[in-house]
Amino acid sequence: MPTDFFALDGRVIPAAEATVSVLDLGFLRGVGAFETLRTYADGLPHLLGEHLRRIWESAAAFGLAPFFGESEVRRLISEIHRRSGHGELRVNLIVTPGENTSGVFGAERPTWVMIAREVHAPPAELYEQGVTAVTFAATRHLPTLKTTSYLVGKTGLLLADQLGAHEAFYVDPAGYVTEGVTSNLLVVRGGRVMTPVKDCLPGITKAGLRPVAEAAGLAWYECNLTCDDVYTADEVWITSAVRELLPVVQVDDRTIAQGVVGPWAKRLRPLYHQRCIAEARRDAAAAAAAAG
Ligand SMILES: Cc1ncc(COP(=O)(O)O)c(C=O)c1O
Numbered sequence: 001m002p003t004d005f006f007a008l009d010g011r012v013i014p015a016a017e018a019t020v021s022v023l024d025l026g027f028l029r030g031v032g033a034f035e036t037l038r039t040y041a042d043g044l045p046h047l048l049g050e051h052l053r054r055i056w057e058s059a060a061a062f063g064l065a066p067f068f069g070e071s072e073v074r075r076l077i078s079e080i081h082r083r084s085g086h087g088e089l090r091v092n093l094i095v096t097p098g099e100n101t102s103g104v105f106g107a108e109r110p111t112w113v114m115i116a117r118e119v120h121a122p123p124a125e126l127y128e129q130g131v132t133a134v135t136f137a138a139t140r141h142l143p144t145l146k147t148t149s150y151l152v153g154k155t156g157l158l159l160a161d162q163l164g165a166h167e168a169f170y171v172d173p174a175g176y177v178t179e180g181v182t183s184n185l186l187v188v189r190g191g192r193v194m195t196p197v198k199d200c201l202p203g204i205t206k207a208g209l210r211p212v213a214e215a216a217g218l219a220w221y222e223c224n225l226t227c228d229d230v231y232t233a234d235e236v237w238i239t240s241a242v243r244e245l246l247p248v249v250q251v252d253d254r255t256i257a258q259g260v261v262g263p264w265a266k267r268l269r270p271l272y273h274q275r276c277i278a279e280a281r282r283d284a285a286a287a288a289a290a291a292g
Contacts (some may be wrong), residue, residue: 001085002084002085002086002118002221003015003083003084003085004084004116004117005079005080005083005084005113005116006018006114006116007076007080007113007114007116008020008112008114009111009112009113010068010072010076010112012076012080012083012270015080015115018113018115020113021099021109021111023099023101024096024098024099024100024111024147025095025096025097025098025099025100025105025107026094026097026102026111027088027175027243028100029100029104029105029147029184030148030151031062031096031097031105031148031149032096032147032149033055033058033059033061033062033064033094033095033096033145033146033148033286034054034055034058034092034093034094034095034117034147034148035051035054035055035067035091035092035093035145035146036090036091036092036165036240036241036242037051037090037091037093037204037241038088038089038090038091038119038241038242039077039081039089039091039119039280040089040276040277040279040280040281041089041277041284042081042087042088042283042286043077043081043082043088044280044281044283044284045073045074045077045090045091045283046069046241046276046278046279046280046283047185047208047283048073048074048075048077048203049070050204050207051075051093051204051284052069052070052093053064054071054146054202054204055093055095055146057145058145058146058147059095059263060177061142061145061147062097063097064095064110065149067110067112068112068125071287071290073093073114074110074287076114077089077091077114077116077150080116081116081161083108083127084116086118087118088117088118088119089116089117089118089119090112090116090117090118090120090242091114091115091116091168092113092115092116092117092148093112093113093114094111094114094115094148095110095111095112095113095144096110096111096148097110097111098110098111099111103157112207119242120242121242121243121244122174122246126166126183126246127246127247127248127261127269128261128279129260129261130166130246130247130248130250130256130259130261131165131166131167131238131239131246131247131248131263132163132165132166132168132248132249132250132251133160133165133166133167133168133169133171133236133238133248133250133251133252134156134160134163134165134167134168134251134252135168135169135171135177135227135230135251136155136156136158136159136168136169136170136171137171137173137268138153138155138170138171139152139170139173139178139199140151140152140153140156140178140179140199140200143178143199143200143201144199144200144201144202145152145204146201147199148214149182150247153168153170153181153182154181156168156169156170157181158170158233160181165178165250166246166248167181167182167183167238167248167254168180168181169185169251170200171224171227171251174197174224175226176198176199176228177196177226177227177230178196178198178199178200179196179200179201179203180238180240182240183203183238183239183240183243183246184200184203184205184206184238184239184240185200185225185230185236185238186206186209186236186237186239187225187229187233187234187235187236187237187239188218188233188234188235188236188237188264189229189232189233189234190234191217191218191219192218192219192220192221193213193218193220193235194208194221194222194223194225194229194257195220195221195222195223195225196222196223196224196225196292198224203218203239203240204241205241205243205244205245206239207241207245208272208275208276208279209239209245209268209272212268212271212272212275213264213268215260216264216267216268216271218264227251227252230251230256231251231252231254231256232265233256233257233259234257234262234264235247235256235257235262235264235265236248236249236251236256237265238292242277244269244272244273245265245269245272247261247265249261
C-alpha cells in the first residue's frame with residue numbers, strides 16, 4: 001500500500017508528521033515561494049535545476065537567499081520515491097521566511113517543505129476532448145514570480161467552478177489575456193504559436209514545448225493576446241508541469257475552431273512527453289556522474 005512521505009527542513013518524514021508552526025510567515029502573512037514539478041521514468045525529477053532556479057528567483061522577492069541545492073533535493077525525491085511505493089511523483093517545494101519571532105515580519109530560520117504524492121495528470125478523456133476555460137478581469141501580483149499567494153487566482157477559479165470550466169484566464173486592465181491561474185496560455189493561428197510573455201510566469205513547460213513545436217514546423221511568436229485573439233484561434237492550449245500540454249476547446253461562451261482538439265495539440269503532446277522522459281533520464285545520469 002503506497003504511503004505518503006514528505007520532507008521538512010530537508011528530512012524525510014511520514015506525511016502526517018509534516019507540520020508547520022501557526023506562526024509561520026507563510027501562514028500569517030502569505031509570504032512564500034513554491035514550485036511544482038513531476039517525475040518521469042520511475043521517480044526521476046524533471047528539470048529540477050530549472051525549478052530550483054525559479055524558486056530562488058521568487059524567494060529573492062522576500063529576501064531569502066538559496067539555502068539548499070539540487071543534489072540534496074534529488075536525494076530527498078529519490079528517498080521518498082523509494083519509501084512511498086508511488087509510481088511517479090508530483091513534487092511541491094515550498095519555502096517561506098519561517099516562524100515569526102519578532103515584529104511583523106521577523107524570522108530567523110526559513111521553512112522548507114517538500115510535498116510528494118502520486119502524480120495525477122488529468123484523465124485521458126480531457127486530452128482527447130479538450131477542456132473549457134473562462135476569462136476574468138484581474139492581475140496577478142508579481143506575475144513573473146511563483147509566490148504562494150493565489151488569492152486573486154482563486155476568485156477566477158471560483159468563477160470557473162461555477163461555470164464548470166477547467167481553467168480561468170487573467171485579463172489585465174489593457175484587455176490582454178496573460179495566463180491561466182495555474183497554467184500558461186498559448187494559441188495557434190495559421191502555423192504559428194503565439195503566447196504572452198509579459199506579466200505572466202515564465203513557464204518551464206512552455207519553454208520546453210517551444211523546441212518541440214519548432215521542430216514540428218510551427219513558428220513561435222511572443223506577443224500580447226486579446227480575448228478576440230483567443231476566441232478566434234485555430235487551437236488554444238494551456239501548459240503546466242503536471243498537465244504538460246492540455247487543449248482548450250471553449251473559452252467563455254466561444255467555441256474554439258470546431259470545438260474539437262486540434263491536430264497540433266494531438267501531434268505535439270506525445271512528443272513533448274517523450275522529451276520530458278529523456279530530459280529526466282539525462283539529468284539523472286549527469287547528477288550520478290557528478291556525484292562520482
Ligand atoms: C500562474 C502560473 N502560470 C503558469 C504556470 C505553468 O508553469 P510551469 O510550466 O512551469 O509549471 C503555473 C504553474 O503552476 C502557474 O501557477
